[in-house]
Amino acid sequence: MHFMVKRSFIGFFSLFTAMILLYSCSEQKRTWVRNYPKNTPFVYNNQISLHGNFTKDEKKRLLSDLQNYWDDSLKVPKQQQFGLFYKIKNPAVFDSVNIGRSALFMNSYLNAQGYYYSILTNRYTIDTVKDQIRTSVFMDIDAGKNITIDQVTYEMNDSTLQQLAVAESEKSFLKKSKPYSKQVISNELDRMVGLYRKNGYYKITREDVYAYVDSNNTKLFALTIDPFEQAKLLSEVAKAKKENPNWDIAIRQREVEDSSRLFKYHIGNLYYYPETKITDVPDSLMTDKSFLEKKSESTFMRYKKGLFNFRPLKEDTYFKKGDVYNEEKYFKTANALGQLSAWQNIDIRPEIRNRDTLDMYFFMTPAVKQSFTVDLEASRNIADIGVTNLLGITTNLSYNNRNVWKNAIQSIATFRTGVELNILSSSNEADQLLQTFLINIGHTYIFPGIIQPFKRWKGLDKIDNRRTLWSINGGYVDRRNFYRVRNLTTSFGYEWKQGNNSFLYKPINVELYSIDKLDSLDQLIIKNPFLKASFNEGSIVSQSLSFVRTTNGSRNPNKNKFYRLAIEEAGGLFGFIPGLQGNIYRYLKVETEYKQSVKFAKSELAYRAFAGIGYNYGGDTIIGPTLPFYKQFSAGGPNSMRAWRLRQLGLGSSNQSETDTASNAFRDRFGDMQLEFNMEYRFQLATIGSFKIGSALYADIGNVWNIKRAASTDSDTRFSLNSFTRDMAIGIGTGLRFDMSYFLIRLDFAYKLKDPLRTANNGWMSIRDFTWNDIRPNGIKVPNFALQLGIGLPF
Template sequence: MGLTFHKLPFRSFLFFALLALFSSCSVLNFTSVKNYPANKAFVYENKIDLTGNISKDEKKRLSEELVNYWDDSLKVPKIQQFGIFYKIKNPPVFDSANINRSVSLMNAYLNSQGYYYATFADSIRIDTVKDQIRAKVSMAIEAGKNIKIDSVSFQLGDTTLQKLTKEVEASTLLKKGEPFTKSLISAELDRLVSVYRQNGYYRFTRDDIYAEADTTDPRLLQLTLDPFKQAQIIADAAKDRRENPTWDFTIFKRPTTDSARLKQYYIGQMYYYPETKMTDIPDSLLKRTDFLDTTRRGITMRYKKGLFNYRPLREHTYLRRGSLYNENNYFKTINTLGQIGAWQQVDGRPEIRGGDSLDIYFFLVPAIKQNFTVDLEGSRNTADIGLGNLWGISTNFAYNNKNVWKSAIQSLTTLRTGVELSLLTSNQSRLLQTFLINVGHTYAFPKLIVPFKNWRALNRLDNKKTLFSVNGSYVDRRDFYQLRSLVTSWGYEWKKGNNMWLYKPLNIELYAIDTLDGLRKLFVDNPFLRTSFNSGRVISQSLSLIRNFKNASNPDKSHYMRIGIEEAGGIFGLISSLRDEVYRYIKVEAEYRASLKMRKTELAYRAFAGVGYNYGNDSTRDKTLPFFKQFSAGGPYSMRAWGLRQLGLGSSRRSEADTTSNSYRDRFGDLQFEANIEYRFPLTSIAGVKIGSALFADIGNVWNIKTNSLDPDAKFSLKNLGRDLAIGVGTGLRIDFSYFLIRLDLAYKVKDPARQYNNGWMDKFQWSENRANGLKVNNYALQLGIGLPF
């Protein structure tokens, strides 16, 4: 028996929309009060209503910040529980005298943001519920006009400082017409101090510079004997101050008697202590004389055991002897050495020597050289058709050496073995479905090993690495295929700002596949699959970019972008002897994630698109990508209402044609689109373990991009996109142990392209349904995963 819904597609979302609405209902309707003062007015609610001629984003920002400036005695100690319930515990007794203190605090904050003409109006409402006397305080604020910057000038009183400032004046943060805030002035002063300290002014600090605002209207300084004209000038100035207030700003250097503050310093000798212990005191190390010394090019390495070579220190030093002290390069040297991995902590100390020389001392604490880890992973999905009810178990062994050949080279050796087990009770279903084993080894050299040298552009890159890796694997998909592979690559990784780049100029992959009886039977029914399951070689190059950043105007919103492109066979496929041996294709992927953190909740969303095109001429592999390069959807991290690799292709039902429980149903395609949205909220906390939940929706599918006459519904077509898109919604539990998170998601198929009625939309709620061929299919999936899905 099912619960019938209206057949219009959008009505299918009604139930889930109500769930989301319920979670965002009026807070007060689900608020309880504990330990309140009986028969005395207490603070039950505070509210701010901000108005004024300000933008929507600015209003939202100011409103969120003003909440923090209520006087402590007017703040409501409210705790959220189970996502929709709130509890007020020990509310303060209401005293109207505290409102004036709140006005003072809020006005001071608005002044810091450039609003000097705000007006405040408070109101108080008293509600009585049994013995609770609830005081609801509202504050109506008219922000007024924001002060704008009219002009900026610099008077440093020093010829060199004035010249440096003039050179970077175009980069000033104080632009004519921009809104004034104290934080903006502070940022401009920090910028100037940074410029000076990058040009040798080691002792120049923020205390040596300040900004002064001139609020006087120049018209008021005009002398006139006509009282009517003077009155008009005053009236005009007052009107402009109300409608378009502007200030002039001047940056000054404070007078000082210490001439060293205005002296430019040059790099002298640099000393490295690469074997420093965590308990060592730098002053004691500087006095010791029992070190062995190695000095080259102005760099001295002091050591006892000889655990490190001199070269990685020199290659990651961005200061040069005899050059002006540059604070950015000083910290870049410290950060880069700390990111290599050979040292767990790096500190520095500049010391003035003589008149204008600056010796630099670096103290490096070695990381544990070798470590061995073992990880156990598990996953489950119960969205079965055939083999959908699977447990996945894998064990990962890893050995890491952080200082190979004493050169700070990282080496990682991994062994991974795992199985997929079928939990079906059918006699036709084997318990062990998949067995895999993988062995890999990677070297990470802490520099870019390139044939050309002295390319200055490389010095502007951060966290540079050269990567060499070798991986071998064996996968046994019982009754269907056995896959052996050997993959080796040479690549470069570097970072520039928020961008992380990875370029592999050479990637060689060798694959050998043995097709077993189960797969050979599938080839008879679907010859199109044969082009995907072929032995072959991949000789490719790839480039990927990952970018992480936060909104400048809203630091609570973070973004992640990934773009990758891989090209195979473009060069080696032109060699006649290799033409029939290598795959020739191009593959592009793009992913975007965003997260908006609110006070206690989070809204996260993701979009992914990928496509691959096989442009080879070999008749045995000219239709699609090899299956180990194709896309798939479904499982704990993708389209959670479907089992692992169980969605697609398009609206094809061909994989459901065989109703036997042990049939092969994995689905791979050349094109994938997916979008996800998730609203995360806390439920409770038990013994320090945070328990949260989420409401989510997934939409997407996988397609082929070339026509298969035996399965035309598997091909991507814009006109069929609405029909082919799958939609799943659900909720779940998140158990956060801080060091790892266990996730249990229950998802439901709102729209399944494989449904043969109502264009795939659900028209009545039912946990399972029977296809036309009698195959029983679940409309839900229970997914167990580790960590967040995105």
């Protein structure tokens, strides 16, 4: 058996070595050509060499963009195959004339990026391989120095526009000594138009402003009749342009032919059409006199069936009659109304009335009011108590009403019931076949806007997508012969967005639990005392706040960042009530997560860092010193520490979960602290139409610990800096990703590079004594690898 394992490893290592050797070969040696013109030069390769004073990221960006400016007949239709090889199919016939056109395209692009002194040199080589005449085209580019911005001025003919421009000049994209590019100029012109349209100038567009760029040096305007002095000035200017080129930029206003373009517009009447059909023509609706009409001040709702009330419409409208027209509030209103599930389409049309008034017409197409779904799920559980072959069958029913009480309130009712069957039980008795029965009923209401219990809060108009959430859920689980659990949970909270930031605050969260321990569970706890903490009975009265921020890189748009912070506090006030002591948990839990991904032409590098800690400060001897297990952290599975099975890592370097448990049946590990870091390099293997096959190389590092020592547990379960390196687990692996556009199936294989519970070699794997399984001191065989099946990317 040991010989077979070693032979498997030798085969695996040989295959891995062969792949490394292949990858170390040049890309050209791993490329083959199909459907090429025989005995005729064709484009086999193109390459750009870029020189200049760039940052690393700037050079990557320029090189990536320049590849798009080869003439079409010089582009190479190269496809990656199986991650190592490349295929060129139907290459173009080579024509040297196209090199000059490519140089023109590339030079124009560099000019747009502010490189006006670039020198482009091209050449090509021809290699003959059998009947293939392969042509490689090379473009060598010396970009020169990037033009920088010197002085920035605003020269508007209208005094009010000039005052606005100067007042907001600190927000300009044009900064002295910063690199010049046409994109920066375009961004600044867009900012100026947005500034004016935010301040009532509804008719101003990009056609009304332009950028005047002055590349001349003021020394040239100095009056001199001395030809030698003039020649000296010209020489100095030419030298300065080459060594430190900079330009002056003036943002100017074009001459206005239509004076109404400079009118400041105000909001007039608001007309809502909340029952618009998708086939209706807005112009016809505006003149239709058959509508019924409700009026509230200067706001009108025109309808025929009366399906909606005024409140949700006014709640998410950020302007009113008399306000100066503000384009930001216009789009904010359209987005807020579009987020309401009661409507599937929102169209807001401004119409000019009189000299400077904008009436706003809202055409809103309702979504299907009610929907009902039924799902059937099946799963297999191999980590439950006392049995190892459970088949779970669950039915989920969901009812969704998107317009409760005509106020665009969304109501979601759910019902879930299921059983777990011991399909390989040696007994045919019914009580042995049926292992678990569960039932759960829930109801959630999503209210538009923020429901305020007291006086109106300030600043609500500055936030977006405002929602109030209330939910209640009840559940019952009967684990035959072991326990019965009843729970009732309810929460009330607020959800909103502000820019790239999302917030969720729950001031009230109540979770009530009741556990009936049956004879089989009592016997199991007697044999395994450390399991007692997992079945402590207590309830939760808490509040929580979560914050999520997602951004794209300002310098590199292919870099995405995600940050999350969540805080939950339980029992802070209610824990002082004598009647509740010993019945509710008192703890503080904090978790933070950071994710980043950088996309390249054919690959992606992603990493994730996670840290979580929960501290039970109640000191209650009845409930115990740890968090309730359903609030604790766990590691392992398809999305966390993939070399370990679900919830099978930890705690620390303690092997108590494996040595003390009867028949090794209950091995789920939960802790009060978790640290984890994941890194993954993703790349594409093959593409078949819209179906993509990819792969990844990854590493996972982390573990789970307790902060306090629970009863009947050893000290190795606690976090300690002295044992931090010993406790850290490391897994490495690879996998396949099958991307079908609308969803992704992931198959990952991972090996335990370092296992804290491995007694030999300080937990590290050994090449010399490689094995697929580790034999623990008590004789239990634990796999050193895991095969994970997941849906979607792990992070």
